[in-house]
Amino acid sequence: MHTTLKFTLAAVALAAASGSALAQTKLKWAHVYETSEPFHTASVWAAQEIGKRTSGRYQIDVYPASQLGKENDINQGLTLGTVDIIISGSSFAAKTFPRIGVTYYPYTFRGVEHLLAYTKSDIYKELTKGYEEKSGNHIVATTYYGVRQTTSNKPITKCADMKGLKIRVPDVPAYLAMPRACGANTSPIAFAEVYLALQNGTVEAQENPLTTIEAKKFFEVQKNIVLTGHIVDHLNTVISGGLWKKLSDADKKIFADVAQEASAKASAEVAAREKELVGVFKGKGINVVEVDKNDFRETVLKNVTFESFGYQKADWDKIQAIQ
Numbered sequence: 001m002h003t004t005l006k007f008t009l010a011a012v013a014l015a016a017a018s019g020s021a022l023a024q025t026k027l028k029w030a031h032v033y034e035t036s037e038p039f040h041t042a043s044v045w046a047a048q049e050i051g052k053r054t055s056g057r058y059q060i061d062v063y064p065a066s067q068l069g070k071e072n073d074i075n076q077g078l079t080l081g082t083v084d085i086i087i088s089g090s091s092f093a094a095k096t097f098p099r100i101g102v103t104y105y106p107y108t109f110r111g112v113e114h115l116l117a118y119t120k121s122d123i124y125k126e127l128t129k130g131y132e133e134k135s136g137n138h139i140v141a142t143t144y145y146g147v148r149q150t151t152s153n154k155p156i157t158k159c160a161d162m163k164g165l166k167i168r169v170p171d172v173p174a175y176l177a178m179p180r181a182c183g184a185n186t187s188p189i190a191f192a193e194v195y196l197a198l199q200n201g202t203v204e205a206q207e208n209p210l211t212t213i214e215a216k217k218f219f220e221v222q223k224n225i226v227l228t229g230h231i232v233d234h235l236n237t238v239i240s241g242g243l244w245k246k247l248s249d250a251d252k253k254i255f256a257d258v259a260q261e262a263s264a265k266a267s268a269e270v271a272a273r274e275k276e277l278v279g280v281f282k283g284k285g286i287n288v289v290e291v292d293k294n295d296f297r298e299t300v301l302k303n304v305t306f307e308s309f310g311y312q313k314a315d316w317d318k319i320q321a322i323q
Contacts, residue, residue: 023057024056024057024058024059025057025058025059026058026059026060026061027058027059027060027061027084027085027243028060028061028063028068028082028083028084028085029043029046029047029060029061029062029063029083029084029085029086030062030063030067030068030069030074030077030083030085030086031043031062031063031064031074031086031087031088032064032065032066032070032071032074033064033065033087034064034065034215035064035065036215037215038265038266038269038270039087039143039145039235039266040062040064041266042143042262042263042265042266042269043062043064043087043262044062045262045265046060046258046259046261046262047060047061047062048060049258049261049262050254050255050258053254053258054251054254057251058251060084060085063083068082068083071088071089071092072092074086074088075088075092075093075095075238078135078137078238078240078241079135079136079137079240079241081240081242083240084239084240084242084243085237085238085239085240085243086237086238087143087235087236087237087238088235088236088238089104089145089172089233089234089235089236090103090104090234090236091104091172091173091174091175093131093135093139093236093238094174094309094310096131096134096135097127097130097131097133097134097135098309098310098311099127099130099310099311099312099315100127100128100130100131101173101174101309101310101311102127102306102309102311102312102315102316102319103118103127103234103319104172104174104175104231104233105174105177105300105304105306105309105311105316106174106177106178106181106230106231106296106297106300106304107229107230107231107293107296107297107300107301108231108232108316108319108320109232109319110232111147111232112144112147112232112267112271114232114322115142115144115232115234116144116267117322117323118319118322119141119142121318121319121322122318123315123318123319123322124142127315128236132241135241136240136241136242137238137239137240137241137244138238138239138241138244139236139237139238140237140238140239140255140256140259140260141236141237141256141259141260141262141263142234142235142236142237142263143234143235143236143237143262143263143266143267143270144232144233144234144266144267144270144271145209145233145234145235145270146208146209146210146211146212146233146270146274147209147210147229147231147232147233147274148175148207148208148209148228148229148230148231148232148233149207149208149209149210149213149225149226149227149228149229149230150167150205150206150207150225150226150228150230151198151205151206151207151208151213151218151219151222151224151225151226152165152167152204152205152222152223152224152226153198153204153205153222153223153224154204154205154223154224155224155226155287155289156205156224156226156228156289156291157226157289157291157292158291158292158295158296159181159182159295159296159299160182160183161182162179162182162183162184162205163182163183163184164183164184164185165179165183165184165185165204165205166184166185166187166202166203166204166205167179167184167185167186167187167203167204167205167206167207168186168187168188168189168194168197168198168203168205168206168207169186169187169188169206169207170188170191171188173309174231174309175207175231177300177304177309178228178230178231178296178300179207180303180304181299181300181302181303181304182296182299184205187202187203189202189203194206194216194218195216195217195218195220195221198218198221198222199221205222206218206222207228207230209233209270209274210225210273210274210277210278210281211270211273211274211277213225213277213281214273214277214280219281219284219286222286223286223287224286224287224288224289225281225286225287225288225289226289226291227278227288227289227290227291228291228293228296229293230293230296230300237259237262237263239255
């Protein structure tokens with residue numbers, strides 16, 4: 001009888017173990033950032049935290065540094081079912097729902113506080129809902145990526161100084177708006193090749209947040225950092241429609257809460273490092289230039305229409321009104 005009981009208990013334990021293994025859902029979380037960056041460390045924390053808060057029902061593996069493809073690929077992967085969660089810029093969401101791209105129109109946000117206030121606003125809900133209706137995918141959080149600044153071999157103090165400047169800019173309409181409005185010649189060199197292109201003079205300038213300028217060591221091959229502050233860049237945490245539909249309401253809340261907590265961690269880390277970097281670059285002997293942003297802003301507003309990108313000025317006005 002004793003032996004039978006032992007066998008019975010062992011069978012029950014085995015069945016329970018098998019049941020929990022079967023109940024566990026494995027998910028893929030992908031992004032294009034390096035393992036040292038806050039966007040990755042926050043994603044790993046979120047993946048583990050979702051596992052904890054769902055009692056191990058979800059195991060999420062994070063794939064950094066374009067391991068599952070470039071940004072375009074992972075966005076397509078949400079629809080194809082090859083990836084479940086991604087971090088990606090609104091410029092990619094705008095390919096499906098152009099209106100959401102208005103957040104990349106130059107000089108839309110006044111800074112990190114304005115961006116974060118936007119993520120709690122009605123216009124944010126309206127734009128993310130519009131994206132969800134078009135794509136089927138669900139934006140659960142938005143993270144501050146940094147303010148895009150310009151580095152150059154020649155001094156720039158006003159918009160007109162960029163006339164004829166050979167500048168590398170990603171092939172994204174809103175990123176191109178400011179340099180083109182100022183008369184620069186834009187070139188869409190692959191991100192991995194930008195350092196070499198600056199070094200050998202293929203291009204004379206590029207634009208990225210200070211944290212990226214530091215991480216990619218662009219300051220080694222550029223004499224000037226010009227604080228154009230033209231786009232307050234940000235990333236969305238997006239869950240595939242297929243996964244979102246399957247989640248219970250309780251699990252949806254856990255995924256959203258954790259994603260937002262992770263986003264707040266990464267945003268704070270980026271903002272803190274950004275504040276330190278002007279001093280760091282000056283200490284390296286780099287010429288850091290403050291500019292009249294109104295000069296740049298007015299030139300863009302005069303030369304680049306919202307409608308040319310599929311944006312709506314009414315959306316921009318609502319964002320401007322957020323305090």
